[in-house]
Amino acid sequence: MVEHTKTEIISLLSDVNREGISNVIAYLHQSDYFTAHCHHHHRFEGGLAEHSLDVYKKMRTMAPELSDESCRIAALFHDICTSHLSGYDAVAHHHHGQRSVDLLDVLGFDLHEDERLAISRHMHHVPKEDINESTRLWSCLHQCDKISARGI
8 A cells, every 4th residue: 555655745846836846856755754643633543655655545525616626735745754764753842734844845846835835734723714815725635634534
């Protein structure tokens, strides 16, 4: 399962044409991203990479109108901070989602503002009155992450 998931994720990321994507892909290969367990709040039966891929697939089903590239980035990188690689583990001391954004920043990855918001706040509630066009990606990621974390 790990090799199939790894192949699928690398294939999805190979189509992303952004500054720093090669650094992130190298990090994924060198870290334990493909073998790490999910974040402690998850009941998902697989590992970090399997969960992230599951979230991406749920996002595409739930909100096909959203940018596929942004969904790939948000879903596949939302929990990247739970993977480990010497020299990167102490990148930031923020909350879970912000640590993922900080790691992507250190890797030189060009995040769009809606992706940055979605990843950094994916575990946090945003009041309905604050949900607008720029928070649609966050809303979808937040919902799909919760569904996947429950193992549904």
